[in-house]
Amino acid sequence: MLLVFIIALIGALIFSALSLPIPWLIGPIFSVLIAQFFIKDRAHLRWPAILRNIGLVIVGVAIGQQFDLGLFQNFQSLLLFMVIVNLVLFGFCLGIAWGVSRMTGLTFKTSVAANVPGGLSQLVLFAEEEGDVNLTAVTYFHIVRVLGVVLLIPFLVSGHVVSGSSIPITADSWQVVALILLAAALVPIGRKIKLPVAHFLTPIIVVILLKLFSIETPEMPSDVLHVAQILIGAYIGLLLKPETLRLPLKVLGAGLLSTITMIALTYGTSLLIAHYLDLSFATSFLSTAPGGLDQMGLLAAAVKADISVVTVFQLFRLLFIFLCILPLIKWYYQKKIV
Numbered sequence: 001m002l003l004v005f006i007i008a009l010i011g012a013l014i015f016s017a018l019s020l021p022i023p024w025l026i027g028p029i030f031s032v033l034i035a036q037f038f039i040k041d042r043a044h045l046r047w048p049a050i051l052r053n054i055g056l057v058i059v060g061v062a063i064g065q066q067f068d069l070g071l072f073q074n075f076q077s078l079l080l081f082m083v084i085v086n087l088v089l090f091g092f093c094l095g096i097a098w099g100v101s102r103m104t105g106l107t108f109k110t111s112v113a114a115n116v117p118g119g120l121s122q123l124v125l126f127a128e129e130e131g132d133v134n135l136t137a138v139t140y141f142h143i144v145r146v147l148g149v150v151l152l153i154p155f156l157v158s159g160h161v162v163s164g165s166s167i168p169i170t171a172d173s174w175q176v177v178a179l180i181l182l183a184a185a186l187v188p189i190g191r192k193i194k195l196p197v198a199h200f201l202t203p204i205i206v207v208i209l210l211k212l213f214s215i216e217t218p219e220m221p222s223d224v225l226h227v228a229q230i231l232i233g234a235y236i237g238l239l240l241k242p243e244t245l246r247l248p249l250k251v252l253g254a255g256l257l258s259t260i261t262m263i264a265l266t267y268g269t270s271l272l273i274a275h276y277l278d279l280s281f282a283t284s285f286l287s288t289a290p291g292g293l294d295q296m297g298l299l300a301a302a303v304k305a306d307i308s309v310v311t312v313f314q315l316f317r318l319l320f321i322f323l324c325i326l327p328l329i330k331w332y333y334q335k336k337i338v
Contacts, residue, residue: 001046007035008234012226021154022302024229029150032237042242047234055231056199057184059298061176062220062228064207066301068308078309081277082316085269085288089317090325092265093117096258104250109333110134114141115258117290118321126326132333140247141255143239148259149291150236150299156267157282157303175218182206196318200294204311225301232298262290279309287313 011031015023036042093115101111110133113123127138183203190202210217245252266288274284283306286296293314300310 001048004032004045004047004234004238005230007031008230008237012230012233021157022229022299024226025233025298025302026151026154028230028233029147029237032234033147033240036238036240037242045238047238049235051231052235053187053199054184055228055235056197056294057187057203058180058220058224058228059232059294059301060200060203061180061183061207061217062225063297063301063307063311064204064211065217065220066307067204067208067211067311068306069208069211078277078312079316081273082313085273085313086317086320088269089117089265089288089290090320093262096261100254100258104137104248104254106134106137106251107132109329110137112329114138114255115262116321116325117145117262118292118318130330136244137247137251140244140251141258143244144255145259145262145290146236146292146295147240148256148263149289150295152263153285153289153291153299154303157285157299157305173218173221173224176220176224179207179217196315196322197292197294200297201315204297229298229302232294236295259290266290280305283309286310293318 008028008031011027011029012024013027015027015030020026032047036045039045094112097108097111097115100106100115101108104111106114109130110127113127113130113133114137116123123138123142127133127135180203183206186206187199187202190198190205195201195205207217267285270281270285270288273279273288274281277284279287282303283300286300286303286305287310289296291299291314293311296314297307297311299305300307
């Protein structure tokens, strides 16, 4: 764990010194990912999920503080765009899944599970529950997509970033610690009611509820957010193990091609959304990008995009996947077997 932290910190410092976008997240991902290919005893590299979850709670609190409740005043037009965008996206995903299935020989069910742009952990869990799905292939596709989205998108939106002022740690920062602890303590409730990405979404809801009751919350210091990004970045960097690359070359290539195609597709749809909803490109792109709710929320906070819009778009997609798409896949194949 100490070695992973040192590698992640070095990556963050190098990316920061080079003035690259989102250095405290991208630097650790890149350095930890690359280091695994050169460290012989990489089996002992560890980064527990609890550290990633701590980072998610911190980022969730920060996003909740920046959430604009005025967004819901014009929610009907926003909802229409969310429905249209997701229907178009999933239509293309089915097309990509069919192509991947033909190219690689994977079953169509495996290919669909691999190409649905949902959260990494949720789709891998779905693959585990379905006995006739290639878990390794699904895991690889989603890891490549997470890495591709988190590493590539910051460079695509970097020219649209609005710089924000740095918030220092002060004597009153104990209030921030208290707020983080409160949010973390309520995460089990979020998990019990099956909130998607509970460690991330529960803190957002907690802070929004405090705002509804006119309770002021202290701003999150920049250094605390930097630590949270290192905690998350180190975990993402460790996801892709060199052993995963033992899949057939066709499958490896299909995973990369699928990621590039989805990013290109969402790039096009984001231009339309930015025009019709009068949003910044960074906001519209992160709203439609095929990443997870937590990753896109974190990127939105880092590039000063409209966090409210990005969070609502990504949450709607996640709910759409788990309430419509995955149940439809299960129903179709159960009916096919019968």
